[in-house]
Amino acid sequence: MLRIAITALAMPSTCKSPACKSSVPSALAEQGLCILHFTLSLEHACSDMRRETVLGNAPQDRQKEIIGFIGENGERLARVATSGLPLTDDLKARVLSTFLTLMNLRENLDRASMRSPFGRSGVMR
Numbered sequence: 001m002l003r004i005a006i007t008a009l010a011m012p013s014t015c016k017s018p019a020c021k022s023s024v025p026s027a028l029a030e031q032g033l034c035i036l037h038f039t040l041s042l043e044h045a046c047s048d049m050r051r052e053t054v055l056g057n058a059p060q061d062r063q064k065e066i067i068g069f070i071g072e073n074g075e076r077l078a079r080v081a082t083s084g085l086p087l088t089d090d091l092k093a094r095v096l097s098t099f100l101t102l103m104n105l106r107e108n109l110d111r112a113s114m115r116s117p118f119g120r121s122g123v124m125r
């Protein structure tokens, strides 16, 4: 266990996504993904969860789990994006669009569970 940790520190690991040779930023060591593939995997997970919650009949526990997922990964994404790593403009745009996906999923959850009469139009005045 200790040996593995030391090896991981000694040399930057490579993204586990097939054919990707980008290195893994330390904030994403647990995921083993580069920033690009981390955002892609988040987008994928979000679209699955969205499908799961869109009908508003996901159990309460599952909704809490999803809210936890959004918070945790939003923070992780913010941390890696502001850690001073050089990011291309494309990658910055991708990070922002992933934030948007997370925010929209969160908003959808609230709408589905609240059944707000304002939910459809989004106008609250």
Ligand SMILES: [Zn+2]
Residues within 6 Å of the ligand: 015, 016, 017, 020, 021, 022, 033, 034, 035, 036, 037
């Ligand atoms: Zn990658």
